[in-house]
Amino acid sequence: MSIESRHISDLERSGLSISFAEEHGIRSASGEEIEKILKWEVTEKGHLSNGYIIPYPAEKGFLSDFVQVRLDTPHKFKKGDKDKEAKYLCPVGSKNRLYIPFQVRKTLQDVEIPLIITEGSKKTLKANQEGYNCIGLVGVWGFSRNKMLIDDFELIKLKGRWVYIVYDGDKFKNTLVKLAEAHLAGELEKKGAYVSIVDLPQDSKLDDFLKSEGKVKFDELIKNAANFDKFELSRSKVNNIRARKDLKQHEINQLTSELILEDLLANGRLVSDKDDIYYLKEKSHQLIKLDSSKYKHLTEKQYGINASEQEYKYLLESIKTQAVEAASKIKVYKFTHYDNKSGLLYVSKFDGQMHVLDGEKVSLVANGTDGVLFEDKESFEVYEYLGKSVGEGFYEKYIVDGINFSSSEDVKLSPNEQRALWFIYGLTIFFEELQPTKPLILFLGNKGSGKSTAFRLLLKLLFGSSQDVFSIIRGKEDAFLSTVSDEYMAVFDNVDTGVKWLNDHLAAIATGVSITMRKLYTTNEKIDFKPRVFIGLTARTPKFRRDDIADRLLILNLEPLKNFLAENRLIGELLEKRNEIYTDLLNNLNRIVKHLNTDKSTLTENFRMADFAELSWKIGNIVGVGDNVIAALKKMQSEQNTFYIKGDLVIESIEAWLDGMNNDGRWITVKELYDEIISKATYMQTMCKSPNSLAQYIKNIIKSMEMEIKTEIRRRGAGRALEYKFNRVDRDISSEKEK
Numbered sequence: 001m002s003i004e005s006r007h008i009s010d011l012e013r014s015g016l017s018i019s020f021a022e023e024h025g026i027r028s029a030s031g032e033e034i035e036k037i038l039k040w041e042v043t044e045k046g047h048l049s050n051g052y053i054i055p056y057p058a059e060k061g062f063l064s065d066f067v068q069v070r071l072d073t074p075h076k077f078k079k080g081d082k083d084k085e086a087k088y089l090c091p092v093g094s095k096n097r098l099y100i101p102f103q104v105r106k107t108l109q110d111v112e113i114p115l116i117i118t119e120g121s122k123k124t125l126k127a128n129q130e131g132y133n134c135i136g137l138v139g140v141w142g143f144s145r146n147k148m149l150i151d152d153f154e155l156i157k158l159k160g161r162w163v164y165i166v167y168d169g170d171k172f173k174n175t176l177v178k179l180a181e182a183h184l185a186g187e188l189e190k191k192g193a194y195v196s197i198v199d200l201p202q203d204s205k206l207d208d209f210l211k212s213e214g215k216v217k218f219d220e221l222i223k224n225a226a227n228f229d230k231f232e233l234s235r236s237k238v239n240n241i242r243a244r245k246d247l248k249q250h251e252i253n254q255l256t257s258e259l260i261l262e263d264l265l266a267n268g269r270l271v272s273d274k275d276d277i278y279y280l281k282e283k284s285h286q287l288i289k290l291d292s293s294k295y296k297h298l299t300e301k302q303y304g305i306n307a308s309e310q311e312y313k314y315l316l317e318s319i320k321t322q323a324v325e326a327a328s329k330i331k332v333y334k335f336t337h338y339d340n341k342s343g344l345l346y347v348s349k350f351d352g353q354m355h356v357l358d359g360e361k362v363s364l365v366a367n368g369t370d371g372v373l374f375e376d377k378e379s380f381e382v383y384e385y386l387g388k389s390v391g392e393g394f395y396e397k398y399i400v401d402g403i404n405f406s407s408s409e410d411v412k413l414s415p416n417e418q419r420a421l422w423f424i425y426g427l428t429i430f431f432e433e434l435q436p437t438k439p440l441i442l443f444l445g446n447k448g449s450g451k452s453t454a455f456r457l458l459l460k461l462l463f464g465s466s467q468d469v470f471s472i473i474r475g476k477e478d479a480f481l482s483t484v485s486d487e488y489m490a491v492f493d494n495v496d497t498g499v500k501w502l503n504d505h506l507a508a509i510a511t512g513v514s515i516t517m518r519k520l521y522t523t524n525e526k527i528d529f530k531p532r533v534f535i536g537l538t539a540r541t542p543k544f545r546r547d548d549i550a551d552r553l554l555i556l557n558l559e560p561l562k563n564f565l566a567e568n569r570l571i572g573e574l575l576e577k578r579n580e581i582y583t584d585l586l587n588n589l590n591r592i593v594k595h596l597n598t599d600k601s602t603l604t605e606n607f608r609m610a611d612f613a614e615l616s617w618k619i620g621n622i623v624g625v626g627d628n629v630i631a632a633l634k635k636m637q638s639e640q641n642t643f644y645i646k647g648d649l650v651i652e653s654i655e656a657w658l659d660g661m662n663n664d665g666r667w668i669t670v671k672e673l674y675d676e677i678i679s680k681a682t683y684m685q686t687m688c689k690s691p692n693s694l695a696q697y698i699k700n701i702i703k704s705m706e707m708e709i710k711t712e713i714r715r716r717g718a719g720r721a722l723e724y725k726f727n728r729v730d731r732d733i734s735s736e737k738e739k
Contacts, residue, residue: 004028006072007052014122015211020129024101025055025062034069039092048089049073054121057102066090066097068121068138088120090138096145098152099136101128111161116198117143117184118166118206126207130215140167140180149187159192164222169204175240182233189228196225197232234263235304242311253314260303260315261322270319270327271373275527277323278332278375285352285367287332287375290323291316294378332375334532335462335488338433339372343597345430345589348374350464351382355586359594362388362586377486381464384579388587391580395588398574398581399426399461402565403454406445406557412639417632418556420625424616425554426458429489429534430589435611436512440549442537445558451538453567454558455491457574461582462489465575469493469538477501484509484533491536498543506544509535510552542643547704550644551608554636595622607633608640641707650688650697651705653681658709658726667714670695670722695722 003011003018007028011021031048034040040048051071055062067090074085099121100108107113116134118124124136135156137143143150165185171177185195198221200209210218241247241255268281277290279298288295296307305312337346345357349364354374356363362385367374400423405415413421425441432438443451452469459467469491470483483490484505495502508515514528537544574581599618607613613633620629645651657677658664668676674691678684688694702711712725 002027003052007070010052010070011122014207015126016122016129016207020125024057024125026052028052029069034071034089037067037091038069038089041092045075045077048075054099056097056099056121057105059105063097066094068099070122088138096138096142096150098142098150098155099124099138100152100155101125101134103128104133104135105155107133108155109157111157111159114162114164115156116164116166119168120205123206126210130210130218140171140177141183143184143187144180147183149191153191158188161193162196163188163193164196164198164225165228166198166200166206168206169200169202172202175236175243179233179236179240182228182236185228186230186233189230195228196222197228198222198225231302234260234302237263238303238305238311249310253311256303256305256311257315257318260299260305261318263303264319265322265326270323271330271332272323272327273330273332276332277320277327278373279319280368280373281352287367287373289375290319297378330371330373332373334375336430336432337372337374338431339370340433342370343593344370345593346370346372346374347430347586347589348376348380349382350376350380355385357586357590357593359590359597362590377463379464379466381466383464383582385586386579386583391577391582391584392587394577394581394584395426396423398577399423399458402457402570403450404559404561406559408557408559411557412635412642413557413632417628417635420620420628421554421616421632421636422454422556424619424629426585427588427592427619428612428615431592431615432532432534434615437552437609437611438510438512438534439554439609439612440506440510440535440537440552441554441556442539442542443556443558444539444542446540446560448560448564449558450561451558452493453570455493455536455538456567457570459489459491460571461574461578461585465571469536472499472502474499477505480505481515484515484531484535485529487533489534489536491538493538495537495539495544496541503544503546503549506535507546507548507552509533510549545644545646545648547644547701550640550704553640553643554609554612555639555643591622592619595619603630605630605634608637609633638707641704644704645708648701648704649681649684650694651701651709653677653684654705654709654726656680658728663726665725665727667716667723667725670698670724673724698724 003021003026007026008018011018011026029037029051031050034048034051034053035042037053038048048069049072051069054068054070056066056068057063069089071087071089074087075089076083076085078084101124113133116127116132117137118127118134119137119140119142121136121138124134127134143153145151165181165188167177167181171181181197185197188195200206200221237259238256241259242252244252247255264279267283268279271278271280271287279288279290279295280286281288288298296312299305299307299312299315305315333346333348335348338344339346343359347355347357348367349355352367353364354367354369354372356365356369364385400419403419403422405418405422407415411418425439428435443449443454445451455469459469470493472480472492472495474497480502505515507513509531512530514530516528595618599621601618603610603614603617605613613630616629616633617626620626645655654677657673657680671691674688674694677694688697698711705711706729708729710727710729712727714723714725715721716723
């Protein structure tokens with residue numbers, strides 16, 4: 001039978017020429033013939049209307065066991081309690097087949113020719129008629145058999161081929177269609193195809209679009225088609241659940257959480273470190289802390305769930321519950337880890353990989369190797385290790401040489417000694433395990449001395465362009481604690497105002513004591529943590545001069561820069577050479593690792609910063625300046641004393657008293673001293689309310705004063721009254737300075 005006029009009209013509405021339709025075997029048929037071809041059970045399903053038959057092309061002729069029929073009157077039927085109708089039908093019990101027009105069959109093995117996949121044979125023919133290499137599905141799920149590609153796809157060479165999926169525009173209103181599209185794209189990618197999604201305008205179909213808008217507009221859609229997002233499938237699954245009208249909100253929450261948790265565990269595993277829960281991605285080896293910004297980004301990007309939504313909160317609790325039973329217990333590190341037993345140094349590369357330094361070579365391995373897991377901040381930027389002979393001297397050139405260390409006679413250390421300590425400090429921060437107590441490094445200097453820039457350069461080298469210094473805000477104690485608990489190195493800029501809580505926290509960080517803080521986003525819940533953070537500070541007139549803090553300070557004095565260079569230029573040059581500088585840094589660290597593995601000596605000198613002193617001494621020995629490091633650290637203790645004395649009102653009062661006539665070297669009772677000082681400085685009464693309290697205070701600060709003021713004590717007379725003699729320590733330190 002030929003094509004009847006009513007069917008010609010339908011085909012022409014799709015823009016098909018009748019000759020092209022006839023070439024592909026399309027013909028009209030009676031209802032009786034259609035029922036026979038489809039093996040239709042009339043007694044159960046009722047009669048079918050007339051229509052036209054669309055045969056499926058084969059290598060020769062047409063398939064004998066498969067056709068598609070387009071009915072004039074849709075077949076109506078029940079599915080559950082819902083009324084349905086079907087305009088297109090295929091043989092009863094048949095499997096899904098691809099509609100592959102004759103000319104397309106010739107190109108199936110040529111991966112250089114892109115392929116379009118659409119839904120429906122009529123749309124497929126229209127695309128072919130316009131010169132596109134297009135195949136068709138019997139419906140949006142027509143590609144699938146048990147969620148896998150049907151056998152006909154074996155006829156097509158997919159690996160390395162661009163494939164464009166063009167579903168109807170109604171997919172934006174139907175989550176099931178979007179889900180089918182994502183499934184198809186995912187299966188094609190598994191076969192090695194490069195997949196793009198072409199979005200037709202809403203309510204538009206391919207044949208209609210080609211007829212009304214033409215090839216030029218369609219070519220623009222193809223050109224602008226987005227590459228398939230690998231997370232689109234998981235998002236579509238979630239959206240399909242959320243769109244269901246038959247579910248209550250708690251059921252949506254439950255089903256969504258079950259789906260996501262199943263997907264997460266299929267592609268990774270849960271680990272925990274004390275109270276913290278993490279998700280370790282299997283392929284990328286990246287570790288993501290639960291409820292962190294990185295985790296929130298993952299749930300939104302991968303599943304389309306925002307942290308403000310109910311499903312997110314339900315999912316969070318579900319993962320916590322799962323973690324109790326399934327999470328592996330493991331120690332999680334930040335940035336770097338030195339293993340004392342194996343003598344290996346691990347340094348994160350921030351991309352799911354890490355460098356392992358054994359003293360001989362620098363190896364690149366997956367995060368988690370040897371049980372060492374790093375949690376990287378989302379802002380950290382990847383760097384490359386370029387090899388042993390690359391970048392020699394770059395670390396010193398870009399991080400150390402540009403700093404104008406002070407040569408003032410008031411500063412105990414020479415510029416070269418300060419430069420050496422800054423160079424060595426940058427290496428010691430990779431060995432946190434060897435420093436249970438840590439120095440607080442302070443850049444002290446006036447405006448224009450480059451204090452902040454020096455720290456910024458180090459931070460941006462280590463962690464990338466977005467890393468920067470922080471500010472301390474008087475009323476934001478929680479923000480400070482959050483920073484020091486989250487960062488490996490935190491630098492606080494311009495710490496010149498008195499902050500009541502700062503001294504206690506700085507002392508705790510330096511000595512490795514646990515700190516109690518309010519858990520983020522809670523009101524009363526408290527957590528204890530032991531910060532591993534290395535702290536940097538910049539100041540002009542610091543107020544954190546307490547003795548237990550001064551003892552932990554590594555004080556480096558800076559002078560205003562003589563040849564000022566714009567900070568942006570310095571940072572730009574550093575970032576341009578970041579890989580070379582990092583390479584030099586890792587090579588220096590590898591020399592240290594080798595030395596530490598063989599050098600079991602211990603430092604016999606006593607220093608307040610004992611851990612840092614011993615490590616610095618050992619690093620100094622590697623480069624032949626170990627003795628110079630010891631000398632510099634001894635001077636640093638004097639610098640610490642001076643720093644502390646400048647902030648102590650009692651010591652300042654004694655210094656002012658010593659400037660009086662004949663007081664230097666004069667024996668004086670504590671009562672006489674108290675009365676004479678109070679007469680000049682009444683504010684002293686707020687600190688020492690009696691001669692006895694002054695005596696106790698002096699007893700506590702004698703050691704701190706010894707570099708500046710020599711103190712002798714005796715008891716004299718019948719009452720054995722306490723007497724003091726103070727002498728200024730006059731030293732010419734200029735000869736000790738390296739010019």
